[in-house]
Structures are given as C-alpha cells and as structure tokens.
C-alpha cells in the first residue's frame with residue numbers, strides 16, 4: 001500500500017456500495033451550527049471556536065430554520081457551536097423549536113453552564129428535556145488541561161454535578177451523554193471499553209453519572225489540521241485514517257440522515273463539510289430556500305476528510 005497521501009483515492013471511489021453516497025429521502029435530523037463564539041479555545045476544535053469569533057447566527061436565520069424544520073417534518077434538532085449557549089437568540093430558539101421537535105440535542109462545553117449569565121441554562125434544559133451532549137476529553141485534570149486549558153476540568157466536573165442534581169443521567173427523560181476525542185494524532189480506543197472506564201472513574205472520584213460516551217475521531221480539518229501541518233504529521237495521520245477505512249461504517253455516516261445548517265444559513269451535508277466550504281449538491285442550498293421547498297434525496301459531497309468518519313469503528 002502507498003505511503004504517499006497523493007495516492008489515496010477520492011472517498012467516493014473507495015466506497016464500494018455507492019448507495020451509501022446518497023442521502024435518505026426524508027432526513028429526520030437537522031443539525032445547526034449557531035456560530036463559533038466560545039468561552040474557551042480547544043486544541044482539537046474543528047470550527048476554530050473561541051471568544052474572538054463573530055459569526056453568530058441571526059434571528060432571521062433562526063426563523064427560517066423553524067419554518068424549514070416544520071414543513072420538512074424533521075424530528076430532531078441538533079444544536080452546536082462554538083458554545084451554542086452564547087448565541088443571544090439561543091434561549092428563545094430552543095423554547096420555540098420545542099413546539100415542533102421530538103428531540104432537542106445541545107452540544108455543550110459544560111464550562112459555560114457555570115459562568116455568570118448562563119447559570120439558568122441547566123434548568124431550561126431540564127424544562128425542555130434537552131438531551132445534553134457534553135464534551136469531556138478525558139476523566140483526569142492533566143489531560144483535559146492540555147487540550148482545553150487550565151481550570152477547565154474542575155469547572156466541567158462542577159457542571160456535570162449540577163446536571164446530575166437536576167436529574168440528568170438518572171431520570172429516563174434527562175439524557176446526559178459525554179464525548180471523548182483523542183488529544184493528538186491517533187485513533188480513539190474502542191467506545192465500549194472507554195465508556196466503562198469513564199463511568200468508573202467519574203463515579204468513584206466525583207459521584208458523576210451519565211448515559212453514554214461517544215468516542216470521536218479527530219477530523220483532519222480546521223484547527224486540528226493546522227496542528228497536524230505545524231507538527232509535519234498531516235500525511236502520517238491521513239494515512240492512518242485511510243488504512244483504517246472500514247466500509248461497514250459508511251451506511252451509518254451522519255450525512256446520510258441529516259442536513260446541516262451553517263451560521264449564515266448555508267446548507268451542508270455535515271458540519272465537517274461546512275468547515276471545508278463544501279455546500280450541498282442541490283439548488284436548495286440555504287435554509288431560507290429550505291423553508292419553502294423540502295430537500296429531496298441528494299448525492300453527498302465528499303472529500304479526504306470523510307476518511308475521518310470511517311476509520312476503525314466509525315465516527316460521525
């Protein structure tokens with residue numbers, strides 16, 4: 001096998017079952033990225049989030065989303081950022097979309113829930129039965145400090161304890177899932193094994209309970225790509241992903257079942273494609289248009305970064 005990334009075949013050629021390169025007819029999940037504004041700066045962040053970012057989604061775009069969600073008969077809204085809680089329209093939006101969505105997922109960095117001005121949000125999550133997906137790159141302070149900055153780990157633990165006190169992770173309707181991603185250019189360990197370790201360590205050390213651990217492969221785009229190039233290991237990492245390609249994971253790649261809306265309302269097959277500026281392969285390519293015409297099944301726009309979703313046990 002080649003060790004030169006120029007010889008890696010385009011993703012769409014590698015996929016043997018070409019049906020997997022087409023989306024489902026009626027996607028049920030709408031993922032929205034409400035902007036990259038964030039209170040912390042993580043080394044793995046693929047949207048380059050941080051306090052300096054100014055691309056907050058506007059109220060007008062949120063209005064289009066609500067209409068598109070309603071007429072498209074979507075079931076799940078999956079909200080990401082940045083720290084989505086920092087978008088000024090966030091509270092209003094999740095209250096509004098709860099009239100239509102069966103499931104509301106919010107991806108949180110946890111720390112934001114402990115900061116003045118945002119401490120009301122855990123209660124709002126409880127009221128709306130929001131599924132919380134919380135980023136916790138590891139179960140010990142040293143590793144988390146390296147990836148997310150000093151002081152982040154104790155605040156994350158504090159936020160998890162607040163959520164547990166409200167019933168998250170305990171009450172069937174209050175789902176608390178955690179996300180692990182590697183702190184470097186290597187593939188993550190097996191989800192089931194790491195989940196058991198997380199559960200044991202977090203309960204024994206801090207009394208924390210959660211539902212599931214999602215193990216994510218770092219996608220070689222955004223800030224992580226810059227890190228790989230700076231360290232001169234981009235090619236090695238890309239080869240690692242390519243060699244670990246697993247055709248069985250493609251059927252479940254998230255792009256097959258959802259539409260992703262960027263902060264300015266542009267539509268993508270996933271938020272990795274958003275970073276790569278690869279719009280959907282349809283003339284309905286903004287949420288404003290989607291609010292008038294539901295999307296038909298479409299060809300997925302792919303790139304080398306798709307090997308990040310299909311390495312090992314899969315991750316997307």
Ligand code: SF4
Pocket residue numbers: 253254255256269270271272273300301302303305306307309316
């Ligand atoms: S990067 Fe996006 S388009 Fe590519 S396989 Fe993953 S989810 Fe699908």
